[in-house]
Amino acid sequence: MKKLFTIGWKDLLLALRDRAALILMFVAPLALTLGLGLVTGRFSGQDNNGLRDIPVVLVNQDDGQLGIALVNVFTSPEVGTLVKPISDTDAAVARKRVDDDKVAAAVIIPAGYSASVIPAANLANGIPSGDKKIEIYVNPAQPVSAGVIRTIVDEFIARVQVGRVSGLIVITQLIENGLLKPADATVYAQGLTDRLDAPTQSTITVRSISDTGTPPPTFDVLSVLAPGMALLFLMYTVTRGGATLLTERDNGTLARMLISPTGAAQIIGGKVIGIFLTAVVQVAVLIIGSGLLFNLHWGDPIGVVALVLAVAASATGWGMVIAAIARTPAIVGSLGAAAMLMFGVLGGSFGDNFPLPDWLLTVGKITPNAWGIKGFARLAAGGTFADVAPNVIALCIMGVALFAISVWLFRRNGFIKQ
Amino acid sequence: MSDILEVHNLAKSYGDFKAVKGITFGIADGEIFSLLGPNGAGKTTTISMLSTLFAPTSGDASIGGHSVTQDPMAVRRIIGVVPQDLALYEDLTGRENLTFWGNMYGLGGAALKARVSEVLEQVGLTDKGNQRVKTYSGGMKRRVNIGVGLLHKPRLLFMDEPTVGIDPQSRRAILDTVKDLNRQGMSVLYTTHYMEEAQELSHRIGIIDHGELIALGSLQELTRSIGELETLRLHVAEDAEAARLAAALQSLPGVTRVDTTDHQAVLMTPDAEEVLPAAVSKANEISIKIRSIDIEEPNLEAVFLNLTGRALRD
Structure with a gap:
């Protein structure tokens, strides 16, 4: 040795x-x-992140809670001045804004996204498929800004996936052990899902640690x-x-x-x-x-x-x-x-x-x-x-x-x- | 005296090429043995097999009772090797190089530190030990290269042409070091293509050519084997003249053999001084101007010439 x-x-x-x-x-x-x-612009002296007010257009076609949760992430205080989101209902219009270099990215949450992820929505029909994907339409002319948007969405998706898998495991175990009736599974899962939308669970890369007395890190x-x-x-x-x-x-x-x-x-x-x-x-x-x-x-x-x-x-x-x-x-x-x-x-x-x-x-x-x-x-x-x-x-x-x-x-x- | 090294029919082939063709010899404890031969004779390949770097194609050798093929790790502990090319780290100091290689031989701690200082003194580099090797002269690098081989006080030291390409002063220092090590009891296998080095250092000499050991013995035994012949060298302007002169001298009384090499006609004779007048007069007869004349006592060059028909440097 x-x-x-x-x-x-x-x-x-x-x-x-x-x-x-x-x-x-x-x-x-x-x-x-x-x-x-x-x-x-990291050393411009305005702040220490080099990026602010990144324009992003959000298209939420989902009628469930996860769509709302993601929109809330972009408007949450933790994100602060990092992004400047605007909402739209038409995905094609949103993509056009990106093509016209008006925004750094468009985040399109498809209809039925929550239902494809959350057990509560379709547990009776088996494990949810998770087949609906959030689309991030990025502006290649603004790679760094678009990268920030992607990071925020990736982080959100990662946490949703963790929640989805762990929720399924918990409910399945409870049913198998007789602690939860199959008929009550939907209600229980709904409770789990609601917590995703709680204001304190905002899931982005910029996290608040203000409870320790230190200022939250900015991007x-x-x-x-x-x-x-x-x-x-x-x-x-x-x-x-x-x-x-x-x-x-x-x-x-x-x-x-x-x-x-x-x-x-x-x-x-x-x-x-x-x-x-x-x-x-x-x-x-x-x-x-x-x-x-x-x-x-x-x-x-x-x-x-x-x-x-x-x-x-x-x-x-x-x-x-x-x-x-x-x-x-x-x-x-x-x-x-x-x-x-x-x-x-x-x-x-x-x-x-x-x-x-x-x-x-x-x-x-x-x-x-x-x-x-x-x-x-x-x-x-x-x-x-x-x-x-x-x-x-x-x-x-x-x-x-x-x-x-x-x-x-x-x-x-x-x-x-x- | 027991043999530290015993070599039996050692051979090495690379495809159809036979680099070493089944050589057999031994080295006694405390002996300096030189393997003398021209470049490409098989000296380095022999040392590489004996030092366990290459496995032989056939045959075996034992060093201190350990087979080089069966127990290479035991062999490595008792041999030291000074390779022909420098094997040092130029960006480390002389002291750092010696310390590193000492560690590779299992030395460590205060004992290694003391031994490194000792070896630096032995090779005459105490005051330069803390300088990086890349700042050393060629001779100094050679001396560190030798020092590495001495660190663990090996019983048998292999030195593969250690004086190639260095100045006369460093060469003299290296030869003196070899003699000094031998006086301290170390056995040495020394390869060279310099006849004078083999003559000066060796108790016994093996002459190797084209992978074969063609002669073996002490200097006296080898020179006696060719009849104590002296060498008469007649230097002329060009090779063609040397060839004409050699042809004319073939029939001269008292001449045993005539060869040519490097603008010279080379005569082997029991008494060079007696043959010289007749040889000069023969050159005059065929209008060849002799530029200089050398007479050499019986030596290894003559032995090699007599055995192979070529000079060592050919």
Whole structure:
């Protein structure tokens, strides 16, 4: 175990002594975050979120409570001046407003949305299908603003889904245990649903924590952009780390390790630890740096630490896979640069990636960027570790799976022979 | 004296190419053994197999009683390796490099710290230990490269052409270090294509060419094997003249063998001074101007030439 950390520590030390690497690991992401912050008006001095009065048109065709609840979210005090909603009844007119660049997005709640989600409405006919979808018609000319609208709706939908599933489980269990008569299920479920519409349950990313005496966090565009840039350049760091494995082969230091009393598994393990440590240091420095330089609030420290470790693990997996695929450090560099940009686009490092087709958004879930950026944004909006636990788990699974793939590839191409 | 290394029919092939063709030799405890041969002779491949980096295609070797094929980890603990190419981290200091490699050999704590200082002193870099390796001269890097191989006090040290491409002063320092290590009881397997190094350092020498061990013995034994022949080198302007001169000298009395190499006609003879006047007069006869003349005592170059018909540097 000691040898693993010795190799890992050596790699971290070498990374921190590489001036070119330092620029790409630390200076470039902070500079780009600053630049994007300036572009979005984050540093204009009016407030610290860089965005306000985002025009959005709401079309509520639903006759149930969830439609009303979502409209209430957009007009709630928590959202404050972030959005400026207007209502319409015609979806086509709303879309036209978006096409004419009058609003950043149109949120269209279809008729029967509540009925398709809430057990109370159709439990007698079995489990509700959930087939009605809220449509967000976005303006590609206002990607950041439209991204905020999408985030609000996503958060609402996520909470509705959690409520729906847990409600179904509770009612089913109560009926099975004889604690609730099937005939009373509808009334009981209605009670659960009513709570969704209660004013205190307003579900948006901007959450009030005024009961603690501290002012509620407002939406900060940098809470998306800063992790976006950090994760973009994290891919550079991990591919650089992967390349060192091939550099060591070319420089003879790998052979020298192999003829010392050190096993091949220890060497690979040590290299993985080196990449992981470097990735953690990079993201940690960027978080601390952006906090100090831009007064950016990253949120719950436990959640942030967990997410940093998970993001570093998954990115390390990618670094190892790229090194295993490539034959030379130069090829790793080229593949790494391509992966960095593709992951950046697919994972949302350059702002929200919603203008992409759905299938590309699905593909984007293989990137650490997608899970990481959403997780950091949620924490910055007041979320806790529990809120980002699914992201942490997904990233860890990704890291383990990629590491296993890289080991298989290294064995297959005979990189290390004992 | 017991053998620290015993090599039996060790062979390595890459497809149809046989890099090492079943060599057998041994190294006694406390011995410096040189493997002498031109580039591409199979020296580095032999060391790579003995140091457990490559598995042999056939044959085996035992080091300190441990088979290199069956028990490589035990072998690695008792050998030190100084590779031909520098295997160091240029952005680490000399001290950091030694500390890292010491850890790889299982050293640690205060003992490692003390040993690193000791090795830095041994290779003459105590005052430069805290500078990054990339600031070192070629000779200094070579010395750190050697230092890494010494950290864990190996019983047998493999040194693969450690003096290639360095200045004479560093070369002298390295040769002195090897002798010093041997005086302290370390056995050394030293590969080189420099005849003088093998002559100066070795208790015994193996001559390797095209993957085969073609001669083995002490310097005296090897030179005696070719009849204590001296070498007479006649330097001329071009290779064509050397060839004409060699042809003319073939029949000269007292000449055992004539070869050509690098603008030279090379004569092997029991008494070079006796043959010299006749050789010069023969050159005059065929109008070839001799630019310079060398007479060499019986040496490994002559042995190699006698065995292969080629000079070591060819």
